Amino acid sequence: MPRRRIPRTGPVLTAVALAALPAIAFVAPAQAVASAPPPAATASAAPVGFVNLPSSPLPTDRTPHRITVTYRNPSSVDRxxxxxxxxxSPDKGPFLVTSDxxxxxxxxxxxxxxxxxxxQTGTLFTGLTTAKIVLHGHHTLTEHYRLTVLAPAHGTVEPRIALYS
Incomplete structure (x- = not known):
């Protein structure tokens, strides 16, 4: 059966939407209205954009490879x-799984x-909710990752920064 690729923002937005469902489903309507955050806080739940950083081929030698993610807030305000x-994964597969x-x-x-x-659909991704930080104006975020391929696989590593309002 052919698989259809989704845009890169799909897994992230789907994960954010699904993460909110259990909290919404188990709150009585009267409580939901009383404890609802202000509209400005709700708007920041999903990213408003992404900054794509340089991509690279997925290493195939089964040794740990370092990935450094660096982003400078160009604004004078916190973000x-x-x-x-x-x-x-490659467009025509085989599709990556988390154990790879x-x-x-x-x-x-x-x-x-x-x-x-x-x-999701051959794309592996890190979650955004737990990775959120407030980056002060004109400051730089630097994160160091280590990636190890555990099973024979091909693909592309694409770091990026999610931006919130």
Whole structure:
């Protein structure tokens, strides 16, 4: 059965929408109205744009490879951003699954921590919700990742920054 590729923003927006469903589904209508955030806070739930960073081929040698994600806030005002790593499968497959790679993030304590990956239509991706940070005006965000291919696979590594209003 042929598979249809979705745009890159699809997995992210779908994940954000699905993450909100359980909270909405289990709140009584009267409570939902009483505790609803102001409209400005609701608007910032989904990214308003992305800054694509240079992509590279997925390494195939099964050794850890470092990926550095760097973004400078060009504005003088604070901005909420979230780094994200996408790993795209080849257009004609075979499609990647989460067990094909291991992605780790270097913590502020110097330890590597495994980053959970989502998967949709051959695209593996890191979540945005837990990666959100407020980046002060004219400051730079730098995150260090380590990617290891665990099974024979081909694809493209595409880091990017999600921008929020």
């Amino acid at each position: 909420t951003v979230a780094p994200q790593i996408l790993v795209e 790679i291991r992605l780790e993030l270097l913590g502020s304590d110097g330890r590597w921590r495994t980053v959970p990956l989502g998967s």
